[in-house]
Amino acid sequence: MTQSVNELRAKVSTPSDREIRTERIFNAPRERVWKALTDPALVAQWWGRGNKLVIERMEVQRGGRWRFVEHAPDGAHGFEGRYREVTPPERVVQTFEWDGMPGHVLVETMTLEALADGRTRLVTVSLFHTTEERDGMLHTDMAEGMEQSYAALDKVLAQLG
């Protein structure tokens, strides 16, 4: 099955003044996408977009913590959070905080929808405490970074198939 170029670009929108919503279709069934999103050995292969990723913690259950350190050309960047809800294979709610802006915490709700054609739609809604924090994220290279991560995730999913 082939995908059009449009489908391979994530759709980014702002459903409210404190949210960012992204939507992307992956060419794999939901159980496989779930595995690639929640198995640390697989996450290490795509989350860092080609940069070395050290997964210091990844306790995928309610109340568990996660902490990743991405070793990019400009240095090491730590990211962390805590799982609020883990409902396989359809929903994860977790917090997200970057060491560079400590104490600025957003909540990510990831929903995996099984499509009739066997593919999976991943929708991520990020809720910020303030519009300023939301806009700050929009003004980073977040969208480009996400595209790179998702392209790497495509490859992991293909290898798993």
Added chain:
Amino acid sequence: MTQSVNELRAKVSTPSDREIRTERIFNAPRERVWKALTDPALVAQWWGRGNKLVIERMEVQRGGRWRFVEHAPDGAHGFEGRYREVTPPERVVQTFEWDGMPGHVLVETMTLEALADGRTRLVTVSLFHTTEERDGMLHTDMAEGMEQSYAALDKVLAQLG
């Protein structure tokens, strides 16, 4: 100097649909209140309201973590967060998360105002991601717990004087 009963009650208000604001005057100069709020050995004496408090981490600087475990009659309760801003002796901004509701994070902004009469006004504004989370906090015994903590803080401040 004596305080009226009214002054010893914290004023609680809701300045927006996602915030709780509390205000309390303490009978001590600002530097002393700052010390009681930021020195772990002193915090251990008042934060737990008479319950044993174990301070697992308290790194009072931007990016630092804090984690307290209160040993109450009904069991142990963990609380934690991260410092966003620490500006002695006037302002601390930190996150706050209770283990019982993991991934629900509020941001507390504490401001210490030095009054002309040598006392200190402590204003705390808590910002939640949603109104539901804010209302959930209002419906706990938060206000009573805060009164108990502040009464214990009064005693610590008197002993420091």
